[in-house]
Amino acid sequence: MKYFSTRGAGPVSLDDALRTGIARDGGLFLPEALPAFDVAAFDGAETITGVARVLLRPFFEGSSLMAELDEILAETYRFPIPATPLPAAGRDVSLLELFHGPTAAFKDVGAGFLAACLTRLEGDLEDPLTILVATSGDTGGAVAAAFDERPGMRVAVLFPDGRVSARQAHQLSCWSDNVVSLKVRGSFDDCQALVKGAMADAGLSAKHRFSSANSINIGRLLPQSTYYADAGLRHYRRTGNRAGFVVPTGNLGNAFACVMAREMGLPIGPIVLATNANRTIADYFETLKWLPRASLQTLASAMDVGDPSNMERLRRLLGEADVLREQLGVLSVDDDRIRTSIRQDFEAFGFATCPHTATATYTWRHLDRELADAHDWILVSTAHPAKFETIVEPLIGEEVPVPPELAELLSRPANARTIEPALASLATVLG
Numbered sequence: 553m554k555y556f557s558t559r560g561a562g563p564v565s566l567d568d569a570l571r572t573g574i575a576r577d578g579g580l581f582l583p584e585a586l587p588a589f590d591v592a593a594f595d596g597a598e599t600i601t602g603v604a605r606v607l608l609r610p611f612f613e614g615s616s617l618m619a620e621l622d623e624i625l626a627e628t629y630r631f632p633i634p635a636t637p638l639p640a641a642g643r644d645v646s647l648l649e650l651f652h653g654p655t656a657a658f659k660d661v662g663a664g665f666l667a668a669c670l671t672r673l674e675g676d677l678e679d680p681l682t683i684l685v686a687t688s689g690d691t692g693g694a695v696a697a698a699f700d701e702r703p704g705m706r707v708a709v710l711f712p713d714g715r716v717s718a719r720q721a722h723q724l725s726c727w728s729d730n731v732v733s734l735k736v737r738g739s740f741d742d743c744q745a746l747v748k749g750a751m752a753d754a755g756l757s758a759k760h761r762f763s764s765a766n767s768i769n770i771g772r773l774l775p776q777s778t779y780y781a782d783a784g785l786r787h788y789r790r791t792g793n794r795a796g797f798v799v800p801t802g803n804l805g806n807a808f809a810c811v812m813a814r815e816m817g818l819p820i821g822p823i824v825l826a827t828n829a830n831r832t833i834a835d836y837f838e839t840l841k842w843l844p845r846a847s848l849q850t851l852a853s854a855m856d857v858g859d860p861s862n863m864e865r866l867r868r869l870l871g872e873a874d875v876l877r878e879q880l881g882v883l884s885v886d887d888d889r890i891r892t893s894i895r896q897d898f899e900a901f902g903f904a905t906c907p908h909t910a911t912a913t914y915t916w917r918h919l920d921r922e923l924a925d926a927h928d929w930i931l932v933s934t935a936h937p938a939k940f941e942t943i944v945e946p947l948i949g950e951e952v953p954v955p956p957e958l959a960e961l962l963s964r965p966a967n968a969r970t971i972e973p974a975l976a977s978l979a980t981v982l983g
């Protein structure tokens with residue numbers, strides 16, 4: 553399989569698309585064509601690893617990683633991804649729990665897969681690759697966890713001092729020696745500027761072999777499509793129905809993976825995007841005008857995106873707003889509604905949801921009646937509520953139990969170095 557940029561450059565191999573992340577012309581990589589499957593193609597594939605083996609094989613045709621695909625998959629699915637039935641009147645509704653990975657958020661799946669691929673492509677004990685990540689919270693932890701203890705790989709995580717929660721800071725700083733955790737005296741934008749500055753510096757780049765593991769890498773999207781395929785198939789085998797999916801959406805990476813799975817023929821019904829108060833996608837569908845803007849801060853902070861990068865992929869794959877709005881639903885859920893939804897979820901389900909997941913449960917409750925009744929639904933849960941306990945606990949009036957994976961991380965010693973938002977400070981700590 554060859555890969556092309558959304559802006560035309562290419563073709564490149566999967567290996568090069570994984571290595572470089574973004575295309576030369578500034579576009580995002582897409583496969584030249586999506587393979588087509590019918591349900592029978594997955595006969596005998598009873599686990600997500602089995603489903604992934606069938607689904608991802610065509611994407612690895614011609615890649616040096618093909619022979620190691622099984623090992624890569626074994627490293628990716630080290631935790632369960634269950635769909636838990638929800639008490640709901642009428643249709644069959646469940647919650648797809650993507651939060652059982654090491655950092656309790658869905659990004660663990662994509663980061664783990666990408667790390668397994670990049671280590672095999674680029675890992676070098678003599679001359680390690682250095683992955684630079686600027687993070688406002690979730691991404692940095694998932695990338696650190698994925699590359700922790702991987703030979704020939706080093707990670708530098710940069711996060712804004714005092715602007716991530718205590719638990720998030722701990723998660724960003726509790727790893728082995730090959731993960732350098734850096735508390736930057738500045739904002740998230742300062743962290744991002746440092747990463748860009750370091751990558752653009754020829755001397756530093758040559759010395760440290762910089763790379764990135766950001767969310768636009770095709771190596772994060774491909775594995776995400778496997779949990780939609782697996783959940784869709786399970787539901788279809790059990791009920792004979794194509795379930796609809798409601799996906800909490802920020803940069804559109806997770807939802808794009810769901811669209812890809814449906815385009816490849818997997819049994820997936822309607823797809824509805826749930827965003828927070830950042831209305832760029834909702835406004836695009838309504839007005840047909842694409843107007844990216846600065847992001848607003850909301851309770852669902854990992855979805856605070858005003859210019860979702862993966863819209864470029866979605867438009868390339870499906871078309872413009874007039875087409876997109878026929879194929880996808882969208883609802884923008886503001887903070888008041890997120891609060892309401894967290895309370896309602898707790899009352900109805902007996903457990904808490906995180907603020908991101910609560911945008912999906914809200915959206916499901918407010919689906920057009922006819923649409924809601926015509927399908928079974930799978931609501932996507934992107935993070936464990938214990939990561940956002942300062943928001944969730946006051947709303948439900950109880951403590952959220954910390955899941956074992958997270959408790960294990962929080963019990964480790966944490967260690968971060970503080971640096972100034974200056975390239976020279978970063979260069980010093982990298983050695």
Ligand SMILES: *Cc1c(COP(=O)(O)O)cnc(C)c1O
Pocket residue numbers: 657658659690691800801802803804805806807854855908909934935
């Ligand atoms: C990153 C993230 C999202 C948004 O996912 P996108 O792929 O950016 O749309 C939603 N929820 C949580 C918890 C996240 O960390």
